[in-house]
Amino acid sequence: MATEMTNNPKRAVNAPPGEEAFEVLFEEPLPPVNEFKRFMKVFLHRKVVVVGLVFVIIILVAGLFSYQIAPHDPFQINLLNNLQPPSSEFLLGTDDLGRCLLSRIIHGARLALITGVSTVFISSAIGSVLGLVAGFAGKVVEDLIMRLTDAWLSLPPLIIMMFVGVILGRGVVGIVFAVALGMFPGYIRLVYGQVMTVKQNDYIMASLAMGDSKMRIIFRHILPNCITPLIVTMTMSLGGAVMAEAGLSFIGLGLAPPSPAWGTMTNDGYMHLAHLPLLSLAPSAALVLLVFGFNMVGDGIRDALDPKMRGTME
Amino acid sequence: MVNYIIRRLIYSVFLVFLVSIVVFVLMRMLPGDPVMDMVEQQIAEMVQAGHAPDLEMQQFLRNQLMTYHGLDRPVSVQFAHWLGDVIRLDFGRSMVRGFDIVDEVGRRMVVSIYLAIISMVVTLIFGILFGTIAAVRNGKLIDNVITSISNFGMTVPGFMIAILLIWVFGFLLDLLPIFGFQLPWMGDPGRSVRQTILPVLTMSLGGIAGLARMTRSAMLDVLNADYVRTAWAKGMREKAVIFKHVLKNGLMPIVSGVGGMIRGLFGGSVIVESIFVVPGVGQLLVMSMLSLDYPVIQAVTLLMAFITVISNLITDILYGWVDPRIQYS
Numbered sequence: 165m166a167t168e169m170t171n172n173p174k175r176a177v178n179a180p181p182g183e184e185a186f187e188v189l190f191e192e193p194l195p196p197v198n199e200f201k202r203f204m205k206v207f208l209h210r211k212v213v214v215v216g217l218v219f220v221i222i223i224l225v226a227g228l229f230s231y232q233i234a235p236h237d238p239f240q241i242n243l244l245n246n247l248q249p250p251s252s253e254f255l256l257g258t259d260d261l262g263r264c265l266l267s268r269i270i271h272g273a274r275l276a277l278i279t280g281v282s283t284v285f286i287s288s289a290i291g292s293v294l295g296l297v298a299g300f301a302g303k304v305v306e307d308l309i310m311r312l313t314d315a316w317l318s319l320p321p322l323i324i325m326m327f328v329g330v331i332l333g334r335g336v337v338g339i340v341f342a343v344a345l346g347m348f349p350g351y352i353r354l355v356y357g358q359v360m361t362v363k364q365n366d367y368i369m370a371s372l373a374m375g376d377s378k379m380r381i382i383f384r385h386i387l388p389n390c391i392t393p394l395i396v397t398m399t400m401s402l403g404g405a406v407m408a409e410a411g412l413s414f415i416g417l418g419l420a421p422p423s424p425a426w427g428t429m430t431n432d433g434y435m436h437l438a439h440l441p442l443l444s445l446a447p448s449a450a451l452v453l454l455v456f457g458f459n460m461v462g463d464g465i466r467d468a469l470d471p472k473m474r475g476t477m478e
Numbered sequence: 479m480v481n482y483i484i485r486r487l488i489y490s491v492f493l494v495f496l497v498s499i500v501v502f503v504l505m506r507m508l509p510g511d512p513v514m515d516m517v518e519q520q521i522a523e524m525v526q527a528g529h530a531p532d533l534e535m536q537q538f539l540r541n542q543l544m545t546y547h548g549l550d551r552p553v554s555v556q557f558a559h560w561l562g563d564v565i566r567l568d569f570g571r572s573m574v575r576g577f578d579i580v581d582e583v584g585r586r587m588v589v590s591i592y593l594a595i596i597s598m599v600v601t602l603i604f605g606i607l608f609g610t611i612a613a614v615r616n617g618k619l620i621d622n623v624i625t626s627i628s629n630f631g632m633t634v635p636g637f638m639i640a641i642l643l644i645w646v647f648g649f650l651l652d653l654l655p656i657f658g659f660q661l662p663w664m665g666d667p668g669r670s671v672r673q674t675i676l677p678v679l680t681m682s683l684g685g686i687a688g689l690a691r692m693t694r695s696a697m698l699d700v701l702n703a704d705y706v707r708t709a710w711a712k713g714m715r716e717k718a719v720i721f722k723h724v725l726k727n728g729l730m731p732i733v734s735g736v737g738g739m740i741r742g743l744f745g746g747s748v749i750v751e752s753i754f755v756v757p758g759v760g761q762l763l764v765m766s767m768l769s770l771d772y773p774v775i776q777a778v779t780l781l782m783a784f785i786t787v788i789s790n791l792i793t794d795i796l797y798g799w800v801d802p803r804i805q806y807s
Contacts, residue, residue, distance in 0.1 A: 414637045
């Protein structure tokens with residue numbers, strides 16, 4: 165004890181001679197925590213998350229620079245050169261219309277990323293607004309929204325997506341909205357649940373007593389409490405959104421040809437599975453890599469934002 | 479308890495009713511003309527018989543068909559009529575193919591449920607088994623293998639699993655039939671079993687991966703609990719500890735996952751049945767969706783909503799059975 169005291173003058177005051185030594189504890193200021201650094205540290209802690217991140221980055225680069233990277237024009241039809249096995253010119257071979265498979269997969273990356281990301285943003289936006297409204301409007305509106313959500317959730321999402329997809333047409337916008345409308349009830353429940361939890365806190369009572377408006381309470385108290393779970397759910401559902409779009413395209417109700425959607429390509433190549441399995445397997449492998457990457461990144465973000473993980477990795 | 483179930487059942491009926499309104503309205507928004515195919519067919523027949531139908535004739539035929547199927551009335555009237563029929567369990571006939579919907583959907587439902595139940599059992603057995611093994615051998619090689627495979631398995635979409643299986647078992651090994659399905663009691667049971675393998679594998683592999691992950695984390699929570707340490711300390715055998723204490727308490731989160739699985743199975747059946755040409759409800763839905771067969775779409779979606787609502791109810795009741803602390807109110 166004594167040596168420790170002398171070693172650390174900050175923590176103890178040496179007593180004047182003759183008097184009993186007493187200990188004065190100073191509150192040591194905590195070292196400033198760089199939130200971003202902490203986030204990255206936890207995020208990159210698991211190897212599998214890093215692998216996923218690498219996949220996502222590769223596909224992101226492919227999507228952003230598809231025109232520069234792709235060796236051929238993905239829409240160039242060449243019937244004389246169709247169904248070629250992989251060669252030095254066509255690294256993955258050509259499809260039944262003679263289009264370069266690799267180029268189509270690279271261009272498909274852009275489609276997959278655009279549909280996935282915008283789906284998640286649209287569904288979370290619709291869902292959050294409805295969840296907030298349900299949590300704050302009167303009983304009637306609340307009941308209406310939550311009961312409709314229950315009804316919406318009692319159909320398999322794929323069926324809702326099929327419906328909306330057919331109604332809105334088979335373009336990118338139509339498919340994005342179709343998948344978004346299949347996914348948004350989850351966000352309603354999430355935000356609504358969060359509102360209900362936060363509403364019970366005393367500070368909301370205090371805020372109301374001080375005469376704050378509902379809008380102020382929503383923006384000052386409710387929304388900040390929703391951000392973290394929202395970000396986590398959004399990243400976690402990115403993979404699901406990409407997969408749903410591909411599933412729709414695969415059964416022929418998604419993005420219409422000739423757009424190089426991975427799901428559509430998988431379905432087109434399916435006919436030639438016996439002799440040219442790459443036509444079907446390569447686009448779906450790209451899809452798996454992206455979904456895996458998104459899921460792992462989502463896992464990593466969830467861990468990094470989880471307050472329970474705070475300080476465990478110092 | 480009985481009170482709770484009755485109240486939930488009433489709410490379920492209300493939910494299914496809401497779903498049917500939504501579907502009814504959505505369907506009327508689908509682009510395309512539901513009777514066009516039939517008009518063209520009749521025109522073709524007339525041409526073959528030597529007549530020369532003009533545009534007026536075509537319009538007349540179209541109007542006649544619209545009136546015949548009641549499609550010229552306002553949507554609300556159509557809905558009321560349809561609802562009245564449905565309450566008497568009369569779903570009408572297919573507009574495009576003419577079959578009786580109750581018969582046809584009933585027949586296809588047996589196929590879909592048969593496959594779904596087998597997939598469900600396979601998923602439950604292997605998912606819980608692998609998850610338990612991984613949790614008990616936490617950190618060992620087998621845990622790492624199971625965890626990595628299930629992490630990856632959850633990201634592989636159903637149709638890719640199907641294509642891989644078809645490629646490997648159908649083409650490379652030439653072991654199993656890659657399409658078609660027949661119930662075992664309707665012909666050759668041996669062939670039926672062989673036809674069952676690939677669709678069931680496709681439907682259950684993703685579920686096994688998800689369930690294994692879920693079981694593993696649920697079990698790990700329980701494995702560290704005090705009462706498990708007590709059980710070990712009492713000198714209980716490993717099997718007794720795992721089955722009596724760990725698995726029973728770890729089941730809780732799994733039950734909620736199983737409820738979602740039922741919903742997923744019927745959603746997934748749409749894709750699986752299209753790929754393997756299985757004459758089930760999912761395939762019927764895709765077919766009628768493409769040909770705008772209104773009454774069939776309505777019947778099938780109603781059925782699927784009904785199944786989901788009931789399975790949710792069963793899940794909630796199972797909750798109470800697994801965790802007696804839960805009070806129904």
